[in-house]
Amino acid sequence: MRAMARALPSLLLRLLLTSTPGALGTNPGLVARITDKGLEYVAREGSVVLQRELLRITLPDFTGDFKIKPFGRGHFEFHSLSIHSCELRGSALTPLPGQGLSLTISDSFIRVQGEWKVRKAFVLLSPAADSKTRIQARLHGSFDVQVKGITISVNLVLGREPSGRPTVTAPGCSSHIRDVEVDISGDLGWLLNLFHNKIESRFRRVLESKICEMLQNSVTSDLQPYLQTLPVSFLAPVMSLPEQYNRMVYFAISDYVFNTASMVYHEAGFLNFSITDDMVPPGSNIRLTTKSFRPFVPRLARLYPNMNLELQGAMASAPFLNFSPGNLSLTPLMEIEAFVLLPSSAKEPVFQLVVATNISAMLTFNTSKITGFLKPGKIQVELKESKVGVFNVELLEALLNYYILNTLYPKVNGKLAEGFPLPLLKDIRLYDPVLEIHKDFLFLGTNLQYVRA
Known part of the structure; x- marks a missing residue:
């Protein structure tokens, strides 16, 4: 997920920092314009990176108790959870006027696999002595979870400290899963399937919270430390960008x-x-x-x-x-x-x-x-x-x-x-660059290409 922060929001954040009112003061030294063409490209490439990084997430184990007549009570545990496959089918980046960026990923699919085990106590009657014997049974198996209709939305809000240094936060993050289907195999798997609604609900909560947690942690651990390295200096002249939109990205450098x-x-x-x-x-x-x-x-x-x-x-x-x-x-x-x-x-x-x-x-x-x-x-x-x-x-x-x-x-x-x-990442390449000299600033336009490692 950190690579996602570097490859997608970090790139656009670096470009939009000084074009967002309040990010670097009244007259920033670097202003950027991201065209629809640029937003679409970076969103598309970013979803590829996110899809790869999601496969590395380790999901937490979770446990619970159950009570089903006539079997009585038992205890279950799901462990070794991992995302086996992932497909992000739709992504979009949109500006938040005066605030920053909004990233939305919709209609996505994740498949989770792992192991389960159950501890269940059985009581046996002895016909000869009319006595009861308690036996602890430990059973285990595997499971497969199909997570469908995932929608993720996160806002990157830009601001600045009193000193003028920019800040970024992700106060708004939501993750919604439309459908979860759990298939449990192994001894006593049929028993766990009897309360699959409870298990599916737990999976839904775990995945929704984990996705947002990772995105927000990335902002805190990757983007914000980067902003602390940006120099803050005296005020620059006002820059008015020419109306050009043929390239993905335009810079105005004071x-x-x-x-x-x-x-x-x-x-x-x-x-x-x-x-x-x-x-x-x-x-x-x-x-x-x-x-x-x-x-x-x-x-x-x-x-x-x-x-x-x-x-x-x-x-x-x-x-x-x-x-x-x-x-x-x-x-x-x-x-x-x-x-x-x-x-x-x-x-x-x-x-x-x-x-x-x-x-x-x-x-x-x-x-x-x-x-x-x-x-x-x-x-x-x-x-x-x-x-x-x-x-x-x-x-x-x-x-x-x-x-x-x-x-x-x-x-x-x-x-x-x-x-x-230029304020670009090491795996970002520019092509078709143009340069113009205007009063008090340079105007540069270029297309972008993300080079996958």
Whole structure:
């Protein structure tokens, strides 16, 4: 049943979390539209998974007493109950406006098999002594139960904690069985068949409660823990999805999702960089040495003759993507500080620069994630501080345009090439994806395919 939670409600829950009012606040970062085509597909595939998982349910034993004239009292026990076969003939998923999802499975069939045993006391009369002898008889056999007309209905209701983190509950679950037929075989099986109505009633109650119990436990143990891992951040812009319905599923991903990732990369130091002379191509005419920097800073070579330099750079702030119709842009601002590498291995700061540029970005959407690539524009350099006198900023600007394009941006593009995973399960595949750029968000559409293990 847990696999059912992962394969069916979990998938749609992840997609609908942020499209349900109140789930993630007023302006969510991820919105999804599930079309009728998508709902039908996932419901169909989910019923296949549920059918397989139902076969793994272990039903509880149950016991009871009976009294039938002229046999008197006895005690019965049904044990080793297991679902032998299962057929789910109809399933449907429907949205609950403003709440979540409703899953309904109807007109289904289950066959249960197991063992029974009876303890019955018989009294024998002795003709010679006119005495009574009590004998305990223990009889056993097997049984077969046909459970027909099963209907299951469960609601997945989405909400949020005061912190904004989403929650999911399954307060409404019902399971109804139209007909139960018990066939009991073995010694004294005919006796148990005399009160089959009582046994069938017990089977009905056990199965109805067990099915709902497993579904609700799955929500608690699988879906809710997943929601606790979702990050909650600042409010995103309002997104209005275009009216398209050809694909099964549509995503609208706010620019704040990518910008939050940028903040994480920035805080973790992934966007920092360092350039030393050994990183400069061997055939380059300009080296990271005080001698080579004489045209930029004449006094530098006199104060620190024949020494290597190191440039350390960092983003002044996390670079944010700007989304506009058909276009993505980025305006990072970098701070670069130069150090002389002294013979003592110490580093002597000599100047600081501020570097700005305009960058356009390309995004691609494949079967599992969104990847990106930055196309930087021309770099502009401003001198922030010089401890070594006059500085030729224009000449250094040309140098940095070459080296930063070949050091920093390949590193950033390497991270972007790793991509931003879409909120999908490992056994879900996408096909026929499309991607559009709108103001403040990306719009993605795709069809889904569930890959059975």
